[in-house]
Amino acid sequence: MVFTYTPLEDIPAVFSDLQKTFRTGKTKPIAYRKEQLAQVAWMLRDHQQEWADALKADLGRPSLEADFLEINPAISEAKDAYDNVEKWSKTEKARWDMTWSVMKPQIRKEPKGVVLIITPFNFPVHLTITHVSSAIAAGNCVVIKPSELCPAVSELYAELVPKYLDSETVRVVNGDVPVVSKLLEFPWDHIVYVGSGRVAKIVAAAAAKHLTPLTTELGGKSPVFIDPNTDFELAAKRVLWGKLANAGQVCVAPDYVLIPRDAQDRFVEEVKKVYASFYPEGDPSKSDSFSRIITEAHTARIKKLIDESKGTVVFGGEANVQEKYVAPTLLKDVTLDDSTMQEEIFGPVLPIVPVEDVNEAINIVNDREHALCLYVFSNDPKYKAKVFDNTQSGGAIANETIIHVGATGLPFGGIGPSGCKTASVLKQSTIKLIILYTAGYLSGKYGFDILTHHRCTLDNPRWVDTVLMKGRYPPYTEKSTSFLKKMTNVTMPPRFGKAASKRWGLWLVFTLLGIVTAVLIKRQTA
Template identity: 55%
Template structure:
């Protein structure tokens, strides 16, 4: 592809950034803040062009682009600008009579040249959010956009030299050959967001150079429904969380666990919400994103075609236009096609269970999800689910929004990922090395051994 970065240019780009980092330029907090300001203006000045790129790559409604990407991106950059002075300060550990003469301290130092591999589903936000943290921490960065969002990749490659210091921040576009070449290099840190299959490749490559890695993956995030929940508002929030970005969100609710004798009531309420969302049908709506590629559309169609459950809403698929209607399937069993993999599309399986204990056992029999959702007003119900499951996050009565909640870490557990980043200081922390220091004065050198002996006595 003509817009891909030539493979033979990747090592020189890396060398340029390594030289720029070693120059010490990023040690200045003022420099970091200026680059963050530039990053904010890169997004703000070009909002209309990003909207055009989103339309070309994702076919996503303008309002969703603004809410899910542009606004969130600006907010997180502003957080980094306002927080970096405090985050980067050297810390002193709690006072210790034994060690205080040696002035122990924890320096916040950058890791070096870092690599951020960006997914297709949120190609701006999931690039700029971690990038802001990496810049605030003082790192140089190579940003690798997804080859599935070429319009965004081309735009970022054009804008970076205009706004960002090219000695420290670069965009590399490409697919497997280019990414493979990047992974041959030794990085200060790699952040990969995407599928578990590719994450294994990234982690294996990073192991060869002992490069630290953070993985944001996904998986099948369940919704546990309490039959005594606020159903009217709950199903609207659930449906929005499922269909936003055509379900192509790592934290989208993947399936619902509902008590058998409550399934009919739940489906009826969901149907009412569905009809209010799409009064003329989803095919006529201007609020439905398309699927990223024909290949992904075909995959989702196969999952729907092979289900043993009953399609009660939606089900229509158009491969050519990459359209999948928001779809609800009831009476889905654990071994159904819809339960075989992360759906990553606007299809919601409803799995009936006898009670909350069976729902918990169902969740625990599978990989730890990126998030567990609960639809309940009962604190006891929520505590029971929280206390007896494991997941990256747990959210009651809302969907997706925890990713952008200020000062909360975002990340998975085991197969759903590792490491927490995104908002505020957590992104900074991920790209920061905590360097321990001691500075012992000459007058206490002779007593160091005796002090240590007294401490351990």
């Protein structure tokens, strides 16, 4: 098929036009946001088969996976935002505080402006629509940059977005590296990037030049802890399915298994049984239930990991670069210096790393970069708590794999290298990139909050100067200083080992004084 790139000379106008639209306030009314969110959902539903066909063309995606892992979760994200945007957008009152309450401290939920969303090839519908829904719900204008590795899906965005969404507020830009480079020249109000850590560093450096907030979701090697006393049949089925969905090209796919050495063979036998039940014909390359790798280059990379592995191949191991096919592969007796343990596999290869016990497994995970997700299979609450309490990861999931991404109401995102919201600062004197990491979440209300400016407001009435803060103006006197000190005095926490002091009397006096004074002044000014 012919994949039409957006001309580079058109990109400045795209940015400028969206900026102008945003400044008109068009995207701010809740009714407008809901209309656009409804259109997002209907864009997917009306053309569900076309989206599934595009996913099949780009990724060899089975129809069930297209619906279950991509299209329906994406519709759910748009519908969730539609149902809740009014509640999410309401101005909030700050928590009550005696000193500030009369000034009506509030938090306004305002859109950030024009948001650039750069999405990946592995889930080009779900991981695009999720972020687009958050951005629209927050009242922003949006530029969608789909992955050029999915030409069929990207062409469908270019065709359908202008038909369903307002082109004055949402635009699609298609292209490869030069197009992305051009996009990154502009001072966006927020950038969302989902993809590899290597490219994320480039995006972060570009964002830093304009001090643009950046949210990333990057993946990493997500470990699986297997309790030797758990249900091995269930664990094998769910782990293998999570690893083989989309041929392993899932940012939260189980990347490797950690299991006590004396339980490894028992678990391997269960995985072999599950594998045989998944592909009874014995050849996944001929199955309609197994995807393909996105490009020949990615296929060659995964093949090299298998070829250089010193682990024992239990099943699989074959790869055909021209056909973009890598067989489901199980490796056992894998060591930490193995080729498959040096990078995120992002393919249908599952290494099993035998360990002495859960403590060694925890140490292995903690010695590596934080993963986007961590999985534990156990029926023992203490075992699960031990792993969760002593490790860090974006998500922590017990007795399941990958489906948590679509769970309504849960935050989805990484920590540190697996994904973050960054405040990027480029120190011009040393050309040194400094990135401050905080949590970055990209679904539901959490995605809405990331793409919303939480703006503080106060409205201080005139009578406050007369009664409570008159002494703040010069000339400063001993009397005014003493009064203000009492008004603003902070109740200290108790020193360690001592009981907290109680100041209910003073609190009550000031509260009553404030109420009585307010009533009297309002009567005088009425």
